[in-house]
Amino acid sequence: MEASNLAHRHFIIYKPYGFLSQFKSHDSKQQSKNFLGALHDFPEGIMAIGRLDEKSEGLLLLTTDGKMSDYVNSRKVEKEYYAQVDGPISAEAIEKLKIGVEIGFNGKKYQTKPCKAFALEALPNLPTRSKKIRDERHGPAPWISVVLKEGKFRQVRKMTSAVGFPTLRLVRVRIGAIKLNNMQPGDVIEVTDLSSLLEEG
Missing domain, CATH: 3.30.70.580 (Pseudouridine synthase I, catalytic domain, N-terminal subdomain)
Structure with missing residues (x-):
C-alpha cells in the first residue's frame, strides 16, 4: 500500500x-x-x-x-489475540478453531474462516488486568493464541465458547507486524x- x-x-x-x-x-x-x-x-x-x-x-x-x-x-492484515480460557482446552478444541466454527453474527449463523490457533506453553508477559480474573483455585485457565484475518464482532470470544471454553480475558497483541x-x-x-x-x- x-x-x-x-x-x-x-x-x-x-x-x-x-x-x-x-x-x-x-x-x-x-x-x-x-x-x-x-x-x-x-x-x-x-x-x-x-x-x-x-x-x-x-x-x-x-x-x-x-x-x-x-x-x-x-x-489482508493478520490480527493475533491471546485468549485466557476457562478450563484445560483440548487439542481437539484448538483444531476446531483452526478449521472454523459456527458462531452467531447479526442474528444469523456464520462459519468462521480457517485460522491459526495454538496453546501458549508459558504465561504471556502481560500487565495485570484492572478487574481481577478468577484464579487457578477455580480450575485451569490456560492461554491460547488465535490469529485471524477477519474480525466479526466479539469473534474470538464466540469462537472459544463454540468449542466449550469461554474466554476469561482477551488481549490483542499484534496487527500485521x-x-x-x-x-x-x-x-x-x-x-x-x-x-x-x-x-x-
Whole structure:
C-alpha cells in the first residue's frame, strides 16, 4: 500500500479493559462509560481501525486516514489475540478453531474462516488486568493464541465458547507486524506512517 498522506495522523494504543473503542458518548446511556478520548488529546477526525469490545484489551490502531482504515479492515492484515480460557482446552478444541466454527453474527449463523490457533506453553508477559480474573483455585485457565484475518464482532470470544471454553480475558497483541511488546494499558504512541509498520518482516 502507498504511504499515507503526511497530513494524516496515526496512533498505536493499548486499549485498557473497560474502555469503549470510540472517543465520546453517542447517547445518554453511555455517560458513565470510559472513552478513548480520555487517554490523549486526539485530533479531529480520528477513528479506530477495527474495534475491541469493552471487556477486551490490547493493540488498537487509530488514524485520520479512511483509506488506511479500509486497508487494515480488508482482511489482508493478520490480527493475533491471546485468549485466557476457562478450563484445560483440548487439542481437539484448538483444531476446531483452526478449521472454523459456527458462531452467531447479526442474528444469523456464520462459519468462521480457517485460522491459526495454538496453546501458549508459558504465561504471556502481560500487565495485570484492572478487574481481577478468577484464579487457578477455580480450575485451569490456560492461554491460547488465535490469529485471524477477519474480525466479526466479539469473534474470538464466540469462537472459544463454540468449542466449550469461554474466554476469561482477551488481549490483542499484534496487527500485521505491529506488536504490543511492552506497552501498558492507556499508552499512546504517535507514528508517522502505519503502512510501513504493518508490513511483515
